[in-house]
């Protein structure tokens with residue numbers, strides 16, 4: 001692992017210390033270098049109860065570091081060091097042990113909402129309780145949405161004159177109510193953690209003692225609050241921080257990413273910082289095209305022997321919405337012609353919008369969901385049965401037991417503790433037997449959901465399970481497959497997913513499918529003709545992350561000749 005490091009990578013691995021940032025282009029070995037630095041540090045570590053924390057943003061990203069260490073050096077990370085997500089670090093060392101000091105609840109808080117579990121709060125359509133899991137607070141204490149999907153809310157956040165609508169205050173009250181009961185979402189956990197470190201500097205000092213070295217991968221995705229937490233640790237004695245990231249790849253699922261935060265840090269620590277600008281993933285042809293979407297003056301240099309001179313020049317093609325299959329066929333023919341092996345590891349179809357996936361899998365674009373607010377356990381029971389029938393009995397069991405708990409106790413959320421106490425009160429064996437019995441007895445998950453719910457209600461009654469199941473009275477009936485079809489890539493032979501799911505991942509060949517507009521509603525061709533680049537707009541960064549995944553083949557598909565022209569003018573001229 002160490003032998004193949006470039007000179008500048010070696011500097012990062014063996015020499016750099018103190019506070020510094022590494023600004024790097026796609027495929028420049030950010031993950032590889034981070035893993036190598038960690039290995040080198042651990043091999044020379046002298047402190048028995050203090051360690052290095054290596055943090056990334058997604059589970060996929062930190063697992064990639066773990067895999068690189070395991071495969072290259074047979075090394076595993078254990079105490080006193082910590083490898084995981086930044087969120088998990090914040091939860092474990094700040095929020096869960098100390099959250100009660102500041103939340104107004106008398107006990108250790110419980111994390112709810114994704115990724116910790118589904119929140120099903122609220123008892124009627126306009127009940128603000130249902131929004132607890134998709135709202136939080138900003139660094140300046142304003143209520144914010146943590147979902148990009150504003151159709152989830154039954155109201156507008158702003159009045160016509162731009163002022164905050166009265167609904168926002170209702171959301172604030174809901175947040176305070178559930179906080180006092182000890183519930184918090186991940187965004188709340190970050191918000192409170194910054195407040196904890198601010199109010200109790202001793203806690204910040206003890207974390208800086210426990211982890212004298214912090215390495216943050218994908219640091220371009222650090223939010224203002226998370227960066228605030230890192231700054232607090234530095235203010236309280238943390239001496240070694242390495243932030244490694246690429247501002248051109250700052251993209252965030254539910255919020256505008258803030259590449260400027262990383263750039264500010266880079267400027268603040270300029271003297272000690274480093275730039276990694278050799279591309280170890282892609283061909284020079286791909287580098288020559290993709291950099292044109294950024295503000296950089298020159299393409300990065302492709303250095304990997306096996307791909308750097310690969311002859312295929314990225315293509316931009318038009319697709320027909322009603323016949324996306326012909327575009328797929330075209331891409332697969334190119335892969336075949338260039339002898340790219342068709343497999344999930346090597347080939348991917350990547351899109352910005354999930355609606356493209358529906359086109360590929362010929363699923364309905366949108367259906368109205370029949371679930372009633374406050375009765376989401378009906379969905380979970382139906383989904384559990386569907387999953388069991390499709391071979392995923394373990395997950396189905398877990399979904400059904402939590403759904404039953406919520407239905408029987410009229411609760412919005414079932415935490416691990418709730419579930420454990422319920423199971424121990426019922427008796428473990430009886431609990432398992434009853435859930436398995438119900439899983440078997442629930443009607444077969446085919447055809448009409450209305451019909452299924454009627455039959456399932458009777459079955460629950462016969463089994464003395466006292467919960468009432470119903471659906472929205474005026475919702476059109478839908479079919480099980482429409483509701484729950486598990487999107488399977490298995491038969492397609494290649495990977496398929498949104499740009500966000502493939503961040504940091506490498507393929508040999510990529511088909512990137514874009515719509516006319518990004519999710520925020522701006523036309524790509526307008527952004528391109530106005531000369532905007534990845535620094536100006538998150539939609540362009542998302543497209544950039546997608547187009548920098550392949551080693552050898554890149555095909556970008558857009559929906560009209562006009563779009564094609566705009567993309568060609570920017571990337572291919």
Ligand SMILES: Nc1ncnc2c1ncn2[C@@H]1O[C@H](COP(=O)(O)OP(=O)(O)OP(=O)(O)O)[C@@H](O)[C@H]1O
Pocket residue numbers: 004005006009024025026027028029030031032033246249280281503504505506548
């Ligand atoms: N010094 C090196 N020796 C061998 N392989 C390397 C080296 N540096 C990087 N690589 C390889 O180059 C590829 C890209 O590296 P890596 O995934 O670390 O880049 P990255 O900068 O994290 O990419 P992205 O910005 O897209 O997330 C990987 O296959 C990695 O194993």
